[in-house]
Amino acid sequence: MAIGLKTRLDYDDYCAIPADGKRYELLDGQVHVTPAPSPLHQRVSKRLQRLLEAYFEAPGRGEVFDAPIDVILTPHDVVQPDLVVVTDPALVSARGIEGTPTLVVEVLSPATTTYDRTTKAQRFAALGIPHYWIVDPETRAIECFRRHEATYRLIGSFGPGDTLTHADFPGLRLGLATLWR
Helix, strand or coil, rough: CCCCCCCCCCCCHHHCCCCCCEEEEEEEEEEEECCCCCCHHHHHHHHHHHHHHHHHCCCCEEEEECCCEEEEEEEEEEEECCCCECHHHHHHCCCECCCCCCEEECCCCCCHHHHHHHHHHHHHHHCCEEEEEEEEEECEEEEEEEEEEEEEEEEEEEEECCCCCCCCCCCCCCCHHHHCC
């Protein structure tokens, strides 16, 4: 019997990673590490969170969480998106968000742009997350993607002074100028 290293990690392995200030995630059992975000990244994320909270939480449509929080999609897929919107309270557990949230938002950083746009987007779509938004502080834009079959389709791109609206979220109107000030 051959003894070797585990090649596909799971949630228990993830929990055993020592805290060192970096963000660790598992995608299909593979570890991905990203550095802590910049102050600009955090400002934009915090401001967008407030706007999403006003839409989702005030009328009881859902709950908005910010990183770090574990989103346990499968035993081999544990991520910490910048923002997560959950519309099913049963997904919220003592460990984190367990299951597929309604919306995941990633704020791009120079070190995470390719990872967020490709690796994460592909895996999120494959795992059934209905909505994925990418926020780019450098270009001051938000791209909204909707899952179609097993991929994402861009359904809206909004610039610095635009008001983000979304057909799947009736009445949502986010004035984006406040994100970039």
